[in-house]
Amino acid sequence: MLLQTKRAKVLGLLLGFLLFLLFICFSIVYGYTNTTWTTAIEAYTKYDGSNEHLIIQTVRMPRALIAAAVGASLGIAGALMQALTQNPLADPKIFGINAGASFFIVFAVSFFSITSLGAFIWIAFLGAAVAAIIVYFIGSLGRDGLTPMKFTLAGAAIWALFSSLTQGMLVLNEKALEEVLFWLAGSVQGRKLEYLQSVLPYLTIAWVGSLILARHINLLSMGEDVAKGLGQKTVLIKLVTAVIVILLAGGSVAIAGPIGFVGIMVPHLARFFVGIDHRWLIPYCAIIGGCLLLVADISARYIIMPQEIPVGVMTAIIGTPFFIYIARKGLTKS
Template identity: 45%
Template sequence: MTTSTDRPAPGAATARHPGRARAWWLLAVLVALLAAVVASVVAGARDVAVADVLAGVRGVEDTLAQAAVAQRVPRTVLAALVGAALGLAGAVMQGVTRNPLADPGILGVNMGASLAVVTGMVSFGLVSATSHIWVAILGAAAAAVFVYAVGSLGRGGPTPLKLALAGAVTSAALTSLISAVVLARNDVAATFRSWQIGGVGGASFDRIGQVLPFLVAGAVVCALTARGLNSLALGDDLAAGLGERVVLTRLGAFAGAVVLCGAATAVAGPIGFVGLVVPHLFRLLIGVDHRRLLPFSALGGAVLLTAADVVGRLVTRPEEVDVGIITALVGAPFFIWIVRRQKVRSL
């Protein structure tokens, strides 16, 4: 006879077999990504049949439905790539700063990239996607350094609250500067308004080909720092005692995240909250080991942004809501929950 004390506690099987649980979560994420990709190709202002999907994927555009599918395919690819970049960058930034509130949008990194792109367009006449990517990376790096320096001032160093406040103030200031730059040039104002919200409409395989090398390079650099991020989580002194090159690891992870943020912002605009929501979710599901957290965050970011783009196409059909608005609606309540959770922990 089995007594109550003989029964395994809830979740004990999962605790005894963490590898099996991670495998199931990986399968679930891959299925969710496949479903989001299919929905992104099929869903929109115009319904399409299976034959239209197959023809559109091959590049045939004999009918309106086939032309719609042909436009949705690169849009879906871009959404998945940008989402993966932002999810991965968010996980790395949280690991580098040991700050649960770290996110490319909250820390002002995206707005730094935006200001750099707008300044390059207005002042230097930059028009190519590659030039936008380079200046966006420089702007993202400058904003990240500034926010971290300001958030490190005072007693206690770079605490999560000070970094979040520094990022919010910096984002507001950069937004004002962007408006000042754009107001003087009506010819770029209309284009910039839609880009500033954040979206993946108008995607093409040419743009994807231009941004892909930057995203791959940033992702590889971030992946190489995964083990070092685990050491940094123990504290700089202990990490150095374990033989970790703290400064080199932090700079490498920082560089990879900045490249990802800058490149993603250059092609899709300053999309926020993806890098905040996704790493937190998978940290709860699979643990804090960055060797697993980083790839899961990339896949989860791809799922979130692709699904958000589908939702944006359907909620006001036949019109569209930019994906940046959808992610903000999802991420803002999540941000408030994290802040409240951290405040309770500090009591």
């Protein structure tokens, strides 16, 4: 743990938040269309209807805010899942939650021609919830009950199942393929501010709820028997935590598609700074997650310019070596 004292952690949080704001500004200013910091400021103070001002207001600002919100949500979701399952590889995508949300959305587009964002949000929540319930049920089977390894294997199996079903539907329905292919790769490009506004109330509830639960999750991380001995209602805490993860993951998938590996990397990076106390870990995960996705999105604009690659591909490029490192270190508990 790098930051030992409360004062150091508060200072780190403030510096991290300033860096978070700076990356939002970078996302607004830099891209294929050449703009400057002055242009970005004048887009809101001296708007003249120019192409540069229009791009900043209608494209880059929504994109930056969505990346920040989704990154923060996935970072918190990863921390909660790792605490809930005692598994350092836990992540909404690895555990099949993102795949469940994606499958339900593609199913709705393919068979019911649903294109409403409001409908997408509820469908994504439903898909995330169904996937989480199935993974929990399968992982709990057997004499030993739910273990980190069984939970991981169940999540991987459900992820593979839903991903295969999704690909199968897209092969049979070319129209649906055109509508959701880029979204399925995980992207914040071309997303409108209305997307974030529609899902923000649910994400806000989840953000606040995760902070309220932080102290209880600390107790739960010490072991279920210890938590019960201290008077904690462990079943209720687990249920509420699962609902928060579903809100975070489902909301993120609804607006940006299934972006992976953020939930794996961010909690480990946050623990390096502040340790395992979730009262500090969760806000640090929010800031680091937002920064990570913003940096990944900015990088995605330049690698094959003038084309862009989906930010989900960038997080996979960054996250895969990290995932392998954790797995090779033997951190997964069986």
